[in-house]
Amino acid sequence: MSTKLKMLVVAPHPDDEILGAGGTIARFSAAGGEVTVLTVAAHMPPLYHESVHERTVAEARLAHAAVGVSQSIFLDFPAVCIGQTPLHEFNGAIHRAIDQVAPHIVLSPFPDRHVDHRAVFEGVMVATRPIGTGRDIKLLAAYETISETHWNAPHLEPNFTPNWCVDISSTIETKMQAMACYASQVHPFPQPRSMEALRALALFRGSQAGFGFGEGFHILRMTAGAEQFIA
Amino acid sequence: MSTKLKMLVVAPHPDDEILGAGGTIARFSAAGGEVTVLTVAAHMPPLYHESVHERTVAEARLAHAAVGVSQSIFLDFPAVCIGQTPLHEFNGAIHRAIDQVAPHIVLSPFPDRHVDHRAVFEGVMVATRPIGTGRDIKLLAAYETISETHWNAPHLEPNFTPNWCVDISSTIETKMQAMACYASQVHPFPQPRSMEALRALALFRGSQAGFGFGEGFHILRMTAGAEQFIA
Amino acid sequence: MSTKLKMLVVAPHPDDEILGAGGTIARFSAAGGEVTVLTVAAHMPPLYHESVHERTVAEARLAHAAVGVSQSIFLDFPAVCIGQTPLHEFNGAIHRAIDQVAPHIVLSPFPDRHVDHRAVFEGVMVATRPIGTGRDIKLLAAYETISETHWNAPHLEPNFTPNWCVDISSTIETKMQAMACYASQVHPFPQPRSMEALRALALFRGSQAGFGFGEGFHILRMTAGAEQFIA
Amino acid sequence: MSTKLKMLVVAPHPDDEILGAGGTIARFSAAGGEVTVLTVAAHMPPLYHESVHERTVAEARLAHAAVGVSQSIFLDFPAVCIGQTPLHEFNGAIHRAIDQVAPHIVLSPFPDRHVDHRAVFEGVMVATRPIGTGRDIKLLAAYETISETHWNAPHLEPNFTPNWCVDISSTIETKMQAMACYASQVHPFPQPRSMEALRALALFRGSQAGFGFGEGFHILRMTAGAEQFIA
Amino acid sequence: MSTKLKMLVVAPHPDDEILGAGGTIARFSAAGGEVTVLTVAAHMPPLYHESVHERTVAEARLAHAAVGVSQSIFLDFPAVCIGQTPLHEFNGAIHRAIDQVAPHIVLSPFPDRHVDHRAVFEGVMVATRPIGTGRDIKLLAAYETISETHWNAPHLEPNFTPNWCVDISSTIETKMQAMACYASQVHPFPQPRSMEALRALALFRGSQAGFGFGEGFHILRMTAGAEQFIA
């Protein structure tokens, strides 16, 4: 792999990047790729105490280290209150971050039950249009976030069906360890955001694609040539 | 629960009824419900040796006993060769079986990658139209079959998104034991039809609906009144 | 039926609950079920005169009595101006009301042409996630509102196709009487919100499901076990 | 209206043309348009007695006269057994009939629960491709057939949502009289193919589009210029 | 064609009306139809310098003259900042303009990547409901805007598939000349909004429908009778 291959993972909140793409990030960074995580919203006032903010950022840094993230950017919009920022300002902040990273691969949240996920998805879609920086993006895809993504209304709102599955059999344990760093965000089984549910989803996605553990994505735009794959 | 509540599970091939609804059947029969499994096709000549047919039927009887099935009907159409029977004869055979059972609840396969699943789905849809026997069906739903159902083409063919999830936390082990009866149909992990993948799917479906293990269904028609539920 | 079975019908404006589910409510309450109607928005200033508000609330009370509603809650957000309330406050108000009722069955408006219907649908979807109170909801479904629901853009926005039809042959006249209580909201035929159109829709929905008159719903999540139906 | 405007209505079986488009035909012929009905399948052996065939054709002629049909063509494929004819022969027969009529407007059945409707839809789609005769077709649309069309699986198979509604307030009684000619095909209310259900559907479709009674269609291709409408 | 036939084309920004419907407008006006263009947003402060506003309005007037527009209305909402106007005010402004024109045909933007296109689409959908003025609209359709419309997320957001194609072989050069009037909005090939891309799209749309050059539309509601076409 070229040492210059760069991937940007956009997380609405700390933990989404690991839930959706932790294994893919770990495999990518292990192969020499450069990963940036752009965290857009924060668990901060007015809806959260500042201490929650500090804790989740600290957890994020540990989790990012676990999967080999090179750069962590935090935009610090207050969670659930994004709608109170003018749209062009919010989208502009995402746009500038993407332009600065100039990635080849971008992973976005899926537009789902959580309103922040939809706002960030929209911002990413605008910022990655195939003009300017966007022309150099080879692959743009949306990852799933356990619970939120699968709580979209069946047959009314977009329902997640992966067309890209990455074999994370070699990095599933790394993903689980990274998730464990988010102690404040993990809940005990049988709650939906449990370690058990996360592992089960990975095993199920693997079974769809012919390997042990996997992460599923919805491809939004790919422009790589057929010869730009490594056999 | 009324002792008269009857459920019919239509299986294209032996094992589909356990893969898709084994936990729901076990919970239903444990509560006093009467379950019939209608197995439509068989692993028989010309594509399979007769010994495979005998073995899978024997496995089916064990599996059915494990989950509390009352009646097992085998129509014995040769697998993958259903298209060579005139459509009205094939559909007629399914129709007669459904009329004979006169069920309140019908579980159908999902129309997926396996051509037999689509043929059986079509036969069930015709037989359960809301005329004649069909008028007494309170609930008609399609279950998922691990691997086949998730191999429909993303965004081109119907992709399974459950709108009905049954909590099978109390019967997950019974389901797994019933599946183990189908020794000839189970493959070792990481193959898609493994015990591990089946359990992972159940855990994932549970996480979508707020409990430990679940089975997901796509509701095709429900006519129960709102007061015909038990709190 | 258990005397404890509770149903919550969420109405964006007074009359939506009768248009969409009047017959189902009447049948449910007649069987001993307890029904709460949560009316979210009101025809109040700045877009409506306060007298309109008073009149429609008075009509609502009459209509609710006609179909056997036990409890009527009015949140009094100004119609068409919901977007001016911060999202987490608006959703929070719906959430608290649902938590207070702790229903087994929830009926939501369909996300359609009327912007308030979409806002309320979103609020209900967030409040009924399968965590906390949401875990006890056995059935969550969206009803149709004549005219608004069928004015969604064909093939661009979600188009209503019922997968649950309730036989309201025994309560169609009660539904019509309840609708007649909303004298200010009913228009003469051939206007879309006429008594004639409402009755025709019920007859058409009935014909889809094999009985005389019906109400159609789009199921969003069902978690009842198969044995939790009454034959 | 030009005296040369020609419309072709393709009916899988006798009565579908009235169920789906009787009011539109009557309005069109009253204005001087020329209507051909092409009936593809017949209620004939092996599944029906020849006397049924004769009766339904006689009923068709009466119904066609009632709505002003100019020409009635019967292809006489045996109902439900179309699959036993090689596809290119079946499609070829439809193609030749369409070429002979050279219509400006073509109304096709919707691909629904009845397998013959899907076969005929496919034949019409092939025959009307925008090459040869097909280039002169200004409008191609699919009509709904009460019951069959609304028995497609919700959210799995195509669900009918009209984007074209014709005001048949002036011809609703003519449509009902034409349907009454099909005495052998009409069932008493509350059966789905009742006169009451047919009228209710027309009233509901009217309410969607702002008039009293309507017929709904799904447009498959329109090529008229914006100036080729009459105000 | 009746001299009274009136068409309204709603453009979010100057140039959308030509990109999406320039050839159809030119053909319609050449046949004697009366065309109004309603331009909703403007390239004005705070995001654009006032000189950009003046320039694009001047370009619009030239372009409108080229295709035979009778009336040009500019609502002057600041581009990308529409969300800061209360929804009922924004929708009300569109509503009043439509009521004033009282058109038979309305062409709307498609709800796509550009947030203004979605806001205007919503406003048009509300204003054209089949009540009041909306009852006289015979045809309501959405046009495509090169680049923006085709940047909707595949299989997640509505993807443009035309069901109405107008043959603009006779007006393609007029369309291209009108587009050339928007010198500030046209970019050199291979940028997406190039003259070459615009012509290629027209040729491709023509090929879908059997003629040389075409414009594609998504029909939202048609209520013309079948006899209200000109052969």
Add this chain to the structure above:
Amino acid sequence: MSTKLKMLVVAPHPDDEILGAGGTIARFSAAGGEVTVLTVAAHMPPLYHESVHERTVAEARLAHAAVGVSQSIFLDFPAVCIGQTPLHEFNGAIHRAIDQVAPHIVLSPFPDRHVDHRAVFEGVMVATRPIGTGRDIKLLAAYETISETHWNAPHLEPNFTPNWCVDISSTIETKMQAMACYASQVHPFPQPRSMEALRALALFRGSQAGFGFGEGFHILRMTAGAEQFIA
């Protein structure tokens, strides 16, 4: 690029591989990739004269040479008569060919208006399931065939929306030359299968993705890791 990277393009009839993927093939082979074209059906008796068969195969060999195809396999099923072969035999023939090639990338026709395209799509989907040979396929996608693919019924049948666009600016002329080899299959403009329409589609697809000329695909399954791209 690894010299071992292998791509298989499955063509229902001679010319589909060039129409859909000629530029992508040329770019891939120029970079050292190995391309096999599997042509499934032939323009042969009973519907075509044997001389047509010979001519189209000869044209195919020229076209394949033009874009750098390494291996050409012809299965010689009679066009439009595939339905007369038992399904498991037809699918088996495709399966064996794919197993023999053992490709990393497979390009399939899109399931569209031409019944042979749907049969071949189905055969490819079965043969490439992620078991056995299928597990080594990194990318499976469907290409569009001008005219046929865009004649699927809008909003009823799958409508082509690309999520993968390959920049063929460097090979567009090679593609056009290869297409010119199919003299018997090309029609003069403004017919749909003209050189002009093919070039226009390429330019339009390019404009969607930010480059001059492109080919669009619908991804069916990708399993490459994020690091298996070349920057």
